[in-house]
Amino acid sequence: MSRRWLLPALVLATMVGAWQVAASSGAIAATLRLEDFLVPAPSEIAASLWENRSLLADNAWVTLQEVLLGFGFALVVGLGAAVVLHLSETLRRATYPLIVASQTVPIIVIAPILVVWFGYGIGPKLAIVALICFFPIVVNTLDGLRSVDPDATKMMRTLDASRWQTFRRVEAPTALPYAFSGAKIAVAVAVIGAVFGEWAGSDSGLGHLMLLDNAQLETARLFASVVVLSAIAIALFGLLALAERRIVTWR
Amino acid sequence: MPAEAREFVAEGASPATEGPPGVAVSIRGLGHSYGELRTIERLDLEAPAHGVVGLVGPSGCGKSTLLELISGLQEPVAGEVEVGGAGDPRGRLTRCAYMPQRDLLLPWLSAIDNAALALRNRGARRRAARREAGRLFERFGLAGFEGAAPAELSGGMRQRVAFLRTLVAGKPVLALDEPFASLDAITRAEMQEWLAAALRADPRTVVLVTHDVEEALYLSDRVAVLSARPARVVEELQAPSPRAPDRDAAVTDPGFVAVRERAMLALRGGAG
Numbered sequence: 441m442s443r444r445w446l447l448p449a450l451v452l453a454t455m456v457g458a459w460q461v462a463a464s465s466g467a468i469a470a471t472l473r474l475e476d477f478l479v480p481a482p483s484e485i486a487a488s489l490w491e492n493r494s495l496l497a498d499n500a501w502v503t504l505q506e507v508l509l510g511f512g513f514a515l516v517v518g519l520g521a522a523v524v525l526h527l528s529e530t531l532r533r534a535t536y537p538l539i540v541a542s543q544t545v546p547i548i549v550i551a552p553i554l555v556v557w558f559g560y561g562i563g564p565k566l567a568i569v570a571l572i573c574f575f576p577i578v579v580n581t582l583d584g585l586r587s588v589d590p591d592a593t594k595m596m597r598t599l600d601a602s603r604w605q606t607f608r609r610v611e612a613p614t615a616l617p618y619a620f621s622g623a624k625i626a627v628a629v630a631v632i633g634a635v636f637g638e639w640a641g642s643d644s645g646l647g648h649l650m651l652l653d654n655a656q657l658e659t660a661r662l663f664a665s666v667v668v669l670s671a672i673a674i675a676l677f678g679l680l681a682l683a684e685r686r687i688v689t690w691r
Numbered sequence: 692m693p694a695e696a697r698e699f700v701a702e703g704a705s706p707a708t709e710g711p712p713g714v715a716v717s718i719r720g721l722g723h724s725y726g727e728l729r730t731i732e733r734l735d736l737e738a739p740a741h742g743v744v745g746l747v748g749p750s751g752c753g754k755s756t757l758l759e760l761i762s763g764l765q766e767p768v769a770g771e772v773e774v775g776g777a778g779d780p781r782g783r784l785t786r787c788a789y790m791p792q793r794d795l796l797l798p799w800l801s802a803i804d805n806a807a808l809a810l811r812n813r814g815a816r817r818r819a820a821r822r823e824a825g826r827l828f829e830r831f832g833l834a835g836f837e838g839a840a841p842a843e844l845s846g847g848m849r850q851r852v853a854f855l856r857t858l859v860a861g862k863p864v865l866a867l868d869e870p871f872a873s874l875d876a877i878t879r880a881e882m883q884e885w886l887a888a889a890l891r892a893d894p895r896t897v898v899l900v901t902h903d904v905e906e907a908l909y910l911s912d913r914v915a916v917l918s919a920r921p922a923r924v925v926e927e928l929q930a931p932s933p934r935a936p937d938r939d940a941a942v943t944d945p946g947f948v949a950v951r952e953r954a955m956l957a958l959r960g961g962a963g
């Protein structure tokens with residue numbers, strides 16, 4: 441493990457340690473005037489992770505599918521939309537302000553409507569995840585495409601490039617790091633979207649499990665779900681960062 | 692047969708690309724503007740086939756714009772630009788290769804793939820394109836740098852690759868925009884000799900923009916001094932010893948110095 445991880449790891453360990461001490465001594469519960477079992481220590485969460493591993497894994501798989509499918513769909517459509525908006529000035533003028541304005545719509549709160557329309561299945565979750573992933577992907581990719589140096593485009597024209605060749609050899613590589621930034625933001629919010637989707641109505645998934653835990657005051661397992669959700673988000677983000685380093689070698 | 696062409700036969704070098712035919716550039720009464728901003732007005736300029744015309748002028752006077760007009764990347768609002776008899780932008784584009792002011796090497800491509808861009812755009816397979824561009828790398832002192840990333844190259848090397856990329860396009864006319872502006876004085880002198888040798892071996896019609904009067908007079912057959920915006924030609928000067936093999940001797944010759952002084956004077960007058 442490289443040195444640059446050392447300090448953050450120390451900070452994290454210190455925080456978890458402090459939490460452990462504060463929670464197991466009953467200090468947090470006393471301050472907040474709560475029952476002790478409502479404030480699980482990290483060690484109890486770890487124990488719960490282990491005891492409920494197959495339950496957590498089953499539900500994590502459901503949520504992961506929602507995240508991956510929703511994100512994948514948004515990636516394909518988002519990249520495509522960015523290219524179309526880049527190529528057509530008219531379309532960009534007509535729709536870009538609307539796309540930006542649409543961000544003021546709290547997409548997550550329309551989840552219940554989607555559940556009414558599409559039922560408890562995976563459909564509404566995919567829709568939510570895809571909708572919130574779409575924006576960062578489109579906006580960042582379009583920014584990247586538009587950041588191309590006009591002189592480079594001119595140079596390509598005198599080097600006999602077709603529109604497509606200019607896109608493939610200059611515009612797409614220029615936009616690639618931007619697209620990765622967008623995708624990394626998207627994958628982080630995708631997990632949030634999936635959980636909200638499940639809260640609106642579902643019979644499986646980590647979000648669904650959290651609702652049950654909440655009702656049954658299973659606080660340790662509730663936190664265990666949060667840990668798993670974070671791990672999923674971090675892992676996906678890490679995979680994208682890794683792919684970016686492999687592909688965008690010139691930065 | 693033009694003078695330079697005879698010279699390269701005499702030197703026994705083989706032409707780099709299958710030597711494009713000589714093509715003349717002819718500009719008459721040219722006018723151009725960006726909206727309200729008048730950049731060029733009633734400008735006349737002739738570059739004969741395989742001739743090199745240098746353009747010097749105050750900064751912002753419209754030199755790059757003029758090169759873009761010649762290359763078919765812009766359209767005049769008045770007058771005409773003809774390249775090899777073609778006045779339409781399409782025809783000019785197919786006859787001109789434009790080397791922009793900054794090298795604009797694509798960082799995701801190796802040096803050789805940057806140089807081979809035009810061949811790839813015309814549908815050559817990667818191997819064939821590399822082979823053809825590779826021949827030029829050897830002839831022009833870049834052997835061994837084929838696989839280098841642009842970021843690994845020195846300023847001079849980058850300009851060489853950028854120039855080869857322009858040359859490889861095989862166009863009869865080269866529009867070069869301040870090709871050596873970013874280089875230090877010593878590298879720049881080296882690059883001028885290098886370009887002079889390249890043009891002796893592979894003659895093209897060249898329109899060369901530079902802000903360095905000495906560079907213009909050394910590399911060109913004729914130098915046009917432009918006025919401040921809107922640009923016109925205020926003076927045309929014949930170069931005493933275009934692309935002489937011994938650059939140091941050529942530029943310190945009293946005849947050369949006298950012409951240079953005249954050009955400087957015209958430049959100041961035009962700018963004033």
Ligand SMILES: Nc1ncnc2c1ncn2[C@@H]1O[C@H](COP(=O)(O)OP(=O)(O)OP(=O)(O)O)[C@@H](O)[C@H]1O
Nearest residue numbers: 725728730749750751752753754755756757792920
């Ligand atoms: N695309 C454009 N739209 C509007 N104005 C432009 C555009 N390109 C250049 N100009 C302006 O037109 C004028 C001429 O520009 P141009 O780049 O041709 O000058 P130049 O002689 O090449 O300058 P420099 O010596 O800085 O390279 C400048 O005032 C510039 O700001």
Ligand SMILES: [Mg+2]
Nearest residue numbers: 754755792868
């Ligand atoms: Mg310029």
